[in-house]
Amino acid sequence: MTAAHQVSHSEIARQNDAFRRSYGQSIRVPGRIVMTPGVADFDVLFMMKIQAAIILFNDFTEDVE
Numbered sequence: 450m451t452a453a454h455q456v457s458h459s460e461i462a463r464q465n466d467a468f469r470r471s472y473g474q475s476i477r478v479p480g481r482i483v484m485t486p487g488v489a490d491f492d493v494l495f496m497m498k499i500q501a502a503i504i505l506f507n508d509f510t511e512d513v514e
Contacts, residue, residue, distance in 0.1 A: 462509075472504050 468480040491499070 469506070470504055472500055 471478045473482045
């Protein structure tokens, strides 16, 4: 990887947080949401709870990447 393509860990974290909080609903934050078929089989209410938990999660530590 060249120096022009290197991105700092803090920039990657910032981009990941922005996407997680937008949950793919902002054209300003590129990304793709993927899930396993097993998760996709849950009912709509449970999926909404999962989505809320993802968006609101903020308990990151050095061990959680």
